Amino acid sequence: MNVLASAYANRSLALADLGRLDESLDDATKAIELEPTDVNVLPRAYAVRALAQAALGRDAEAEADLAEAIELGLMETCDFGT
Numbered sequence: 001m002n003v004l005a006s007a008y009a010n011r012s013l014a015l016a017d018l019g020r021l022d023e024s025l026d027d028a029t030k031a032i033e034l035e036p037t038d039v040n041v042l043p044r045a046y047a048v049r050a051l052a053q054a055a056l057g058r059d060a061e062a063e064a065d066l067a068e069a070i071e072l073g074l075m076e077t078c079d080f081g082t
Helices: 003-017 021-034 042-055 059-071
Strands: none
Touching (some): 003 021, 021 042, 042 059
């Protein structure tokens, strides 16, 4: 796993939580660019990017990113408290 890509994905989520959506979007995109094949980083990065896209009113982009996250195994790699 690319540690830097993972850090960008994690920071992207933190920035989204703070309402800093443009920065969150940038970090999620950077995580995807740094590690385009990592099944641990990609689902998370695409999911957070979808969240930021949706909050910014970019529904088509959000839907595409969420679909990509799910296809890459989001449901298998994330713990949803179950």
